[in-house]
Amino acid sequence: MNRTLAVGAMLAIVLALVGGSAAPIRGAEPAEIVVGSILPLTGGLATTGQGLKLAQELARDLINGRQPYPLLMAGKDGLPNLGHAKLKIIFADSQGSPDQAKTVAEQLITQDHVVALLGTYASATTATASQVAERYGIPFVNPDSSSPTLHTRGFKTFFRTTPHDATFSENLFEFMSDVLKKQKKPPVHKLAIVYENTLFGTGAADAEEAIAKRDSYDVALRLPYGANSSELQSEVQKIKAAGADVIFQSSYLNDALLFMKTYKQQSVSPQAIIAQDAGFIDPNFVKNLGKDADYIFTRDVFSLNLKAKNKAVPAINELFKARSPGGNNLDGNTARDFTAVFVLADAIDRARSTKPEEIIKALAATNIKGSDTIMPWRGIKFDEHGQNTLGNGLVEQIQNGVYETVWPFDVATKAAIWPMPPWDKR
Amino acid sequence: MTPRSHGLALGIVVVALAALALGYHNAFVLNLVFVGLIYAVLGQSWNWISGYAGQISFGHALFFGCGAYASALFGVHHGSPWLALPAGALVAAALALAVGFPCFGLRGHYFSIATIAVAAIAEIAVNNIGALGKANGFEMPILAPSLASLQFDDKGQYVLMALVLFAIAQIGTITLERSRLGYYLRAIRANQEAAASVGVDARAAKLATFAAGAALAALAGSLYAQQTLYVGPEDTLALPISIAIALVGVVGGLSTVWGPALGALVYVALARYGGAVLGGQGHGLDLLLYGGLILVIVSWRPDGLAGIGGSIRRFVRRRSAETPA
Numbered sequence: 001m002n003r004t005l006a007v008g009a010m011l012a013i014v015l016a017l018v019g020g021s022a023a024p025i026r027g028a029e030p031a032e033i034v035v036g037s038i039l040p041l042t043g044g045l046a047t048t049g050q051g052l053k054l055a056q057e058l059a060r061d062l063i064n065g066r067q068p069y070p071l072l073m074a075g076k077d078g079l080p081n082l083g084h085a086k087l088k089i090i091f092a093d094s095q096g097s098p099d100q101a102k103t104v105a106e107q108l109i110t111q112d113h114v115v116a117l118l119g120t121y122a123s124a125t126t127a128t129a130s131q132v133a134e135r136y137g138i139p140f141v142n143p144d145s146s147s148p149t150l151h152t153r154g155f156k157t158f159f160r161t162t163p164h165d166a167t168f169s170e171n172l173f174e175f176m177s178d179v180l181k182k183q184k185k186p187p188v189h190k191l192a193i194v195y196e197n198t199l200f201g202t203g204a205a206d207a208e209e210a211i212a213k214r215d216s217y218d219v220a221l222r223l224p225y226g227a228n229s230s231e232l233q234s235e236v237q238k239i240k241a242a243g244a245d246v247i248f249q250s251s252y253l254n255d256a257l258l259f260m261k262t263y264k265q266q267s268v269s270p271q272a273i274i275a276q277d278a279g280f281i282d283p284n285f286v287k288n289l290g291k292d293a294d295y296i297f298t299r300d301v302f303s304l305n306l307k308a309k310n311k312a313v314p315a316i317n318e319l320f321k322a323r324s325p326g327g328n329n330l331d332g333n334t335a336r337d338f339t340a341v342f343v344l345a346d347a348i349d350r351a352r353s354t355k356p357e358e359i360i361k362a363l364a365a366t367n368i369k370g371s372d373t374i375m376p377w378r379g380i381k382f383d384e385h386g387q388n389t390l391g392n393g394l395v396e397q398i399q400n401g402v403y404e405t406v407w408p409f410d411v412a413t414k415a416a417i418w419p420m421p422p423w424d425k426r
Numbered sequence: 427m428t429p430r431s432h433g434l435a436l437g438i439v440v441v442a443l444a445a446l447a448l449g450y451h452n453a454f455v456l457n458l459v460f461v462g463l464i465y466a467v468l469g470q471s472w473n474w475i476s477g478y479a480g481q482i483s484f485g486h487a488l489f490f491g492c493g494a495y496a497s498a499l500f501g502v503h504h505g506s507p508w509l510a511l512p513a514g515a516l517v518a519a520a521l522a523l524a525v526g527f528p529c530f531g532l533r534g535h536y537f538s539i540a541t542i543a544v545a546a547i548a549e550i551a552v553n554n555i556g557a558l559g560k561a562n563g564f565e566m567p568i569l570a571p572s573l574a575s576l577q578f579d580d581k582g583q584y585v586l587m588a589l590v591l592f593a594i595a596q597i598g599t600i601t602l603e604r605s606r607l608g609y610y611l612r613a614i615r616a617n618q619e620a621a622a623s624v625g626v627d628a629r630a631a632k633l634a635t636f637a638a639g640a641a642l643a644a645l646a647g648s649l650y651a652q653q654t655l656y657v658g659p660e661d662t663l664a665l666p667i668s669i670a671i672a673l674v675g676v677v678g679g680l681s682t683v684w685g686p687a688l689g690a691l692v693y694v695a696l697a698r699y700g701g702a703v704l705g706g707q708g709h710g711l712d713l714l715l716y717g718g719l720i721l722v723i724v725s726w727r728p729d730g731l732a733g734i735g736g737s738i739r740r741f742v743r744r745r746s747a748e749t750p751a
Contacts, residue, residue: 098661099654107454127565128656199561
């Protein structure tokens with residue numbers, strides 16, 4: 001009896017040593033790699049949050065599945081360097097509230113023992129949830145929050161794949177001067193900055209004003225307004241009086257519609273109206289305005305209508321559409337969340353470990369080509385603050401009711417129409 | 427309940443929670459306890475003016491926000507967080523006096539409407555004032571954990587701080603019930619003319635109560651900011667926060683010592699714990715449960731959870747009176 005035990009033990013030790021030398025991490029291989037994802041699944045942002053959850057689940061299933069796509073980490077039956085361990089995502093609801101985001105981050109880290117966190121869409125909830133991750137030394141991958149200050153906090157665990165508002169605004173100005181140069185039009189001077197007065201609009205307007213001042217444009221008007229205003233006559237009069245060449249606008253849907261109708265009424269015709277997505281990329285914008293929506297420029301982060309860098313985009317979009325209860329296409333938000341799951345899986349796989357500090361090292365060394373993702377980015381590579389430096393926005397123009405990509409020129413589907421024709425000559 | 431039994435109950439609660447804070451290092455649970463205590467204090471500060479004095483406030487987030495913003499500003503400008511506590515409380519009390527003075531001369535719902543309006547004005551103002559961080563709010567710097575910086579590594583210490591504030595709020599309420607001011611308030615609530623005719627200065631009594639409650643709410647706001655380290659208008663000043671505070675008071679039971687604490691317990695258990703556990707499924711089940719409970723309480727027990735205890739006691743007394751000796 002004792003003898004058998006001793007032999008057995010010796011055999012076990014030998015096996016462990018042999019196994020260990022062949023593949024040093026074998027013994028530590030988990031069957032499942034558990035990461036946490038914090039999203040606004042209920043509350044005012046619930047519609048968006050539910051879509052983001054679907055996108056992350058789709059990414060997880062492609063990573064865990066065997067169907068190959070021209071995407072990094074897809075179809076390899078889990079994480080190959082970790083013995084094809086499957087990726088598991090535990091979702092938690094931030095309710096869009098910063099202190100709830102903090103609470104669920106604590107829960108995911110201390111109760112569920114996740115090795116990394118994803119999330120959280122709204123910048124305020126990302127701010128608090130990532131603080132928790134920083135304190136516990138857990139890597140935090142942020143796919144979708146655009147507040148420019150998030151990556152400047154000196155955190156070692158924070159990685160943001162999306163470009164932020166300052167970059168997006170920078171892109172809009174680059175686009176403007178690129179187009180004018182390309183089409184040999186005279187440069188513009190006078191700008192008006194019109195924005196709804198909460199977090200989104202204020203942040204965008206601040207970024208735009210800073211760039212305008214740096215590049216010595218004349219900001220003739222800076223006009224905040226409340227997004228739930230029921231009429232905007234006096235605001236539009238002020239804009240008309242300012243006589244700006246270009247209007248930079250940040251609006252949600254209803255106010256964007258109201259502005260457009262009032263612009264037409266008072267025949268406000270600048271050379272261009274350049275918008276910060278939101279209301280201007282809502283499917284209902286074109287539905288409501290019809291032909292009057294034409295010629296608007298807006299930034300976006302993703303478009304199905306672009307000279308695709310990745311041939312997988314239509315197929316992935318069909319997969320997403322089939323899962324979406326409303327039959328929605330991939331959009332800027334869902335595409336970014338989809339992509340971030342791959343970025344995280346790639347880092348864990350390269351780390352060959354589920355130790356948070358190893359994953360952080362691997363994330364810092366991330367270098368993904370844009371063509372290996374569905375995004376129109378040059379790639380994903382983090383600077384010392386954890387900000388992706390190879391991301392960029394797109395500029396689209398509504399032409400005949402369709403969002404056509406007009407910038408950057410290498411992915412553009414149509415040339416920009418500049419200036420927009422006056423209302424009575426359409 | 428007599429002041430003595432209130433004191434005994436408070437002692438038990440404080441000792442139990444302090445033991446939990448020191449001995450149980452589950453950050454998630456301690457976070458819930460912390461939020462629960464903060465809402466218990468907020469509910470109590472609301473209960474003083476809206477329960478005991480009968481003046482329903484729908485703008486209590488304003489005072490919570492005063493404290494949170496005071497802490498955020500002191501944090502960002504490297505002031506001591508200990509100075510932020512009295513600063514926020516003073517601003518809140520001053521605002522309460524400014525809102526209350528014209529309104530308390532009026533009868534009916536004018537005060538409630540005014541509180542909504544003033545809180546909305548404050549939210550819009552903060553959204554547009556650069557020095558107050560506009561819509562972006564403030565992310566407070568993370569400092570070395572110590573009592574001086576009011577930042578801690580361990581959640582338990584935040585719970586202890588909140589527990590001290592909770593004890594102050596409860597002792598204040600027990601004292602108020604027995605004080606001259608407490609009797610004045612009840613007299614005013616029952617019949618303001620009759621109270622005034624026997625020499626009660628209704629406006630002064632209400633103003634004092636409102637200002638004290640505002641200061642208490644500001645202290646809760648400061649502690650909340652120290653723990654969350656992020657302060658923005660949507661999360662401290664917006665109407666939903668005011669409504670959450672009022673709900674805690676209503677669910678627990680108006681003008682009772684333990685009502686707000688019971689309300690906060692239900693709020694945390696259903697809206698927060700439920701949200702964390704069930705919310706991941708994303709069906710809003712937790713919110714349905716909380717909403718359903720509010721409906722049940724409001725239609726079945728308008729005097730709140732604390733009222734149930736009273737009914738049980740009355741029921742037992744009636745039964746024992748009926749039983750022949």
